Amino acid sequence: MAKTIFEEMGGTYVQQGDYFIPCLTLPAEKETVIGVWGQRHLRYIKQYKRVFYTNMLTSCKLNSYLADIDEQAQERFETLIEQMKQAQSITEQLKAENALEWIGRVNNIRACAMEIVESEIIFA
Numbered sequence: 001m002a003k004t005i006f007e008e009m010g011g012t013y014v015q016q017g018d019y020f021i022p023c024l025t026l027p028a029e030k031e032t033v034i035g036v037w038g039q040r041h042l043r044y045i046k047q048y049k050r051v052f053y054t055n056m057l058t059s060c061k062l063n064s065y066l067a068d069i070d071e072q073a074q075e076r077f078e079t080l081i082e083q084m085k086q087a088q089s090i091t092e093q094l095k096a097e098n099a100l101e102w103i104g105r106v107n108n109i110r111a112c113a114m115e116i117v118e119s120e121i122i123f124a
Contacts, residue, residue, distance in 0.1 A: 032063050034070055037073035040122050042066055073121045081109055085109060
């Protein structure tokens, strides 16, 4: 029996019942650490953008894409926090004078910044 083009290129088949299924594997993708923002975006694209997720996965670009999204979101988050702190005059002096008020105001800023980053980057 003549070899198929797939077999000539080094591919193999495995028999399952009456069918021969090609053994396909993706090349190894460079492993990168993906933070909380990248994980949130991954869950979002898996659930709501399945075609995009599959295309990124099969083209071996998913990890680098998620790492980039994570980096952008983290930078935006930190920038927003600093800008909001300056706009609301939250300083180290306030922290020294009234720690509980400082914690409450910073937590409020972090929650607002988190919502902004999620709407602009994660769920866009």
